[in-house]
Amino acid sequence: MEEGNTIAKRAGSRLCCLCNERKPALKRPKTLEQICRDCFYNVFEEEIHQVIVGNHLFKAGERVAIGASGGKDSTVLAYVMSELNRRHNYGLDLFLLSVDEGITGYRDDSLETVKRNEVQYGLPLKIVSYKDLYGWTMDEIVKVIGLKNNCTFCGVFRRQALDRGAAYLKVDKLVTGHNADDIAETVLLNILRGDVARLSRCTSITTGEDGPIPRCKPFKYTYEKEIVMYAYFKKLDYFSTECIYSPNAYRGFAREFIKDLERMR
Numbered sequence: 001m002e003e004g005n006t007i008a009k010r011a012g013s014r015l016c017c018l019c020n021e022r023k024p025a026l027k028r029p030k031t032l033e034q035i036c037r038d039c040f041y042n043v044f045e046e047e048i049h050q051v052i053v054g055n056h057l058f059k060a061g062e063r064v065a066i067g068a069s070g071g072k073d074s075t076v077l078a079y080v081m082s083e084l085n086r087r088h089n090y091g092l093d094l095f096l097l098s099v100d101e102g103i104t105g106y107r108d109d110s111l112e113t114v115k116r117n118e119v120q121y122g123l124p125l126k127i128v129s130y131k132d133l134y135g136w137t138m139d140e141i142v143k144v145i146g147l148k149n150n151c152t153f154c155g156v157f158r159r160q161a162l163d164r165g166a167a168y169l170k171v172d173k174l175v176t177g178h179n180a181d182d183i184a185e186t187v188l189l190n191i192l193r194g195d196v197a198r199l200s201r202c203t204s205i206t207t208g209e210d211g212p213i214p215r216c217k218p219f220k221y222t223y224e225k226e227i228v229m230y231a232y233f234k235k236l237d238y239f240s241t242e243c244i245y246s247p248n249a250y251r252g253f254a255r256e257f258i259k260d261l262e263r264m265r
């Protein structure tokens with residue numbers, strides 16, 4: 001038996017290339033290594049832990065809100081942050097913070113997911129809505145202005161709504177699920193627009209230190225494909241529909257371009 005294993009290991013084929021014990025379950029997008037599920041969980045979580053520690057993202061005793069949209073990125077972020085907080089004794093008080101933009105058939109459904117996550121992960125949830133803060137839902141705004149530029153309005157409102165929610169929760173920091181793919185798209189968009197000011201700050205792991213609440217991106221180096229795989233293998237409860245108002249053509253172009261480059265790798 002021992003000899004059989006040794007042969008398989010030497011052949012370098014049938015076993016996970018990290019533990020050399022279990023069968024591989026996936027080809028890791030970041031490194032293209034064939035690895036088993038347990039090793040994938042380990043490297044995925046450990047890399048995020050190293051990003052948190054290496055960049056001094058938090059201090060013990062801090063209150064941290066997780067921007068929770070119910071989508072894959074923020075759901076995996078909420079799960080991994082609560083696991084790492086427990087495992088490594090970060091000493092953080094974690095909260096889920098959701099913005100209800102008032103988009104029927106999209107945000108109402110995704111918020112149901114976040115309400116389930118509140119119970120599943122044992123994290124208190126605060127929801128702030130555009131209707132309460134500004135007197136308008138996105139549905140009402142779109143009825144008036146049509147389907148033009150609404151991502152721009154919505155982005156500005158959401159940013160402020162997250163600040164207001166963070167102030168309500170009295171948190172020290174806000175974390176979002178922006179991942180390496182999102183950041184690559186933003187870099188490309190800022191180059192295409194010639195927006196040098198944004199280009200210089202869009203890759204920072206922490207922003208807004210001079211504003212009401214610093215924002216951190218613990219997934220700055222995490223590939224979107226790995227987040228999807230992690231959510232899938234862990235059977236996490238998330239909502240996977242695109243916003244009905246955001247075909248978002250320009251960002252979509254950047255996304256496709258980066259995916260094409262990735263395929264050529």
Ligand SMILES: Nc1ncnc2c1ncn2[C@@H]1O[C@H](COP(=O)(O)OP(=O)(O)OP(=O)(O)O)[C@@H](O)[C@H]1O
Pocket residue numbers: 066067068069070071072073074075097098099100101158175176177178182
């Ligand atoms: N309605 C919301 N309420 C709270 N946080 C939000 C909301 N929308 C977005 N965020 C935060 O901003 C991050 C990036 O949002 P974006 O709209 O780019 O969604 P995404 O890349 O599809 O992420 P997700 O899969 O988490 O929805 C999210 O991961 C989340 O942390």
